[in-house]
Amino acid sequence: MRKATTIIITIVVIALIGFIYWRYFFVFAEGTKAGVLNTFQKKGYIFKTYEGQLIQSGFRGSPGTAIQSNQFSFSVTNEKVAQKLMENSGKDMELHYKRYIGALPWRGMQVFIIDSVYNISNANNFNGGNP
Numbered sequence: 001m002r003k004a005t006t007i008i009i010t011i012v013v014i015a016l017i018g019f020i021y022w023r024y025f026f027v028f029a030e031g032t033k034a035g036v037l038n039t040f041q042k043k044g045y046i047f048k049t050y051e052g053q054l055i056q057s058g059f060r061g062s063p064g065t066a067i068q069s070n071q072f073s074f075s076v077t078n079e080k081v082a083q084k085l086m087e088n089s090g091k092d093m094e095l096h097y098k099r100y101i102g103a104l105p106w107r108g109m110q111v112f113i114i115d116s117v118y119n120i121s122n123a124n125n126f127n128g129g130n131p
Contacts, residue, residue: 022101029099032118033072037093040085049108050076052085054095075108077115084117094118 035056042050054072074097076082085093096116103111 024100024102024104026101027098028101030097031099032094032096033074034094035072035092037085037089037091038071040082040089042082044105044109047106049106050082050085051109052076052114054093072112073110074112074114075103075110077107077113081114081117084120085114088120092121094120 033054033056035054038053038055040050040052042048052074054074056070056072074095076085094117095114096118097112097114100107100111100113103109107113
């Protein structure tokens with residue numbers, strides 16, 4: 001009986017460790033997002049994390065319809081990447097992200113974690129309506 005209990009406890013512990021790894025440390029997806037950096041800030045009550053939003057422009061529909069845009073919310077764990085984003089708010093960016101299944105409080109509020117910046121341009125500047 002004692003041997004069976006030890007085996008069951010071992011299986012449960014291994015399954016729990018596997019679940020925690022899969023939920024919080026396994027990289028579910030990697031990719032890039034492009035858009036205009038709308039907000040970027042360091043915030044939190046206990047764990048201060050870098051959080052931001054990228055506005056992704058959509059597409060034009062039939063004539064007379066508006067452009068659709070989407071917001072991409074993300075967190076940043078790397079100080080150098082965070083500093084680069086802080087200095088370039090409002091600019092067009094291409095960012096590389098890793099997507100996790102679950103968020104950890106010390107890693108950020110989002111499941112999307114930006115780990116590098118590919119490109120920053122100032123192409124979205126409005127010049128007062130002049131062509």
